[in-house]
Amino acid sequence: MHAKLPHLFDEATRVTAGDSRWQGHTSDDYWAFVGPFGGATAATVLRALIEHPERAGDPLSMTVNYCAPIAKGAFDLDVRLVKANRSSQHWCVELSQDGGEVATLATAVFAERRPSWSHQVAKFPDATPFEQTLPFPKIKASWANQYEFRFVEGEMRIGPPQAELASTYSKLWISDRVPRKLDMPSLMSMSDAFFGRIFHARRELVPFGTVSLTTYFHTAADELAAEDITRVLATADAKIYHRSYGDQTAELWSPNGRLLATTTQIAYFKA
Template sequence: MSHGESRTGTYGIVTSALQEESMGSLDDAVRLEAAGPGVWTSYADPDHESINGMFGGWTAAVSVAAVIASADEALRPSALTISYLSVVTPQTTSAIHVERLGGSRSIDHWRADLRASDTGELQATASMVLTARRPTEAHDQWSMPRAAAPNALPEFHAPGTQGQQTDIRRLSGDDDGFGSGDTRTTHWIRMASGRQLDHLQLAYLADQFAPRSFYWGVGRRPSATLTMTVYFHATDDELAEVGTGYILNEATGTRGSHATSGQQARMWSPTGALLATTEQLAWYR
């Protein structure tokens, strides 16, 4: 398929033909319009705004959407690394420029650059690896932590409009933990719209953690993600099994010093399948 060709593929991504019905607000938020060979545009929906502009998970998800819309439908996302360069202003349009860098029958390497449509300013740049997921021998190093059922826990929404998009059930590390010195947190999470889990949603939810500097430091402080990597391990069957249900996110800090703070996280299905791992580096002061 040539870059920029319109289609609605396996993931329900909308390109130049607008769907009359959406699976959920995330689909509206990452809706793509073809704008030429290798170029897509997307509107920065203010429903996904954070205190620093558009939510970083939205930027990651729309980058994944643009690559999936351009790549071979038989391949699945395996890795994403995205760096955030400048603020994406809500209610503006961004152009996503995608390029296949190389690969083979089983592996594709892609780049996606998010630019402000009016000025051309580079807002984010992402690299992605897509692979053909074939059955092989398997290994699991970690086990899912024990957790109370999500329905037994109170519903929580993070601050801001983007916080209304997710339904969080916290097991540990709530706001009372800010300044405690313990950076470990665990929570159940799903999209409040009831959207089916897929790779776009995993990319979005990979950034749904309070900065670790809030926990090991004095509490809330200015902070922003500089770069984030997500490794997608989930199979299509495992994603389908989760459906519209919750996944379990556990996160921990690595080190914070000299204005940067690291964190790692694992994302589990309710039955204990490791769906994705993620790591990010944030700035703070």
């Protein structure tokens, strides 16, 4: 029997440990228009933290600041445990290339998630089943073609500009195009796997890029594994675009009705 080949996502986010720095490598399979897909970069950083021998607990939150373009090729990850106590750890990760300046700066909190009172205030969105929702066509950016997007509502439509702006709200199923069981790194990556809300509003592609992304995890690794899922139902929206920057908020849900993660970001645009 032939050994099963690693999933492209695992190849793209693979890290190796060094003496003082970890190493990773960009992937052509997860490339955006001018650089690596930000979700894959964030997932690579998270994987380094999860695999770090001093790590304790599960990801609770992660903020990724994209400071400068990342060129194709290898990069270094300077991983530091800033502060730890009995229940949480605070980490800082700096991504750089060829000994140069920092291109990505990330902070993360890991925590021991102990049994407690639970109450999910948010309601699971109504949606047509995954199997009954049509997939979105492939596009030029390679990263997007590693995912399958099935829009329940708010599909991106590029066309002639209209007098009235379109809605920035979307509800969609997101899965790896080659199915892969969801784990924390892939949940992190999917939290950035949305088309820019400005594309939806203006019905056109404009220069756009995430500046800062924060994702909050509402599940522990063992709970996510027990969900045994390969896709999420997601909602995404924006509140404001002003003087070259705009926001985006999103929720990622298990098909079983559990809120897995919420995320917010600020992005640059030119329009």
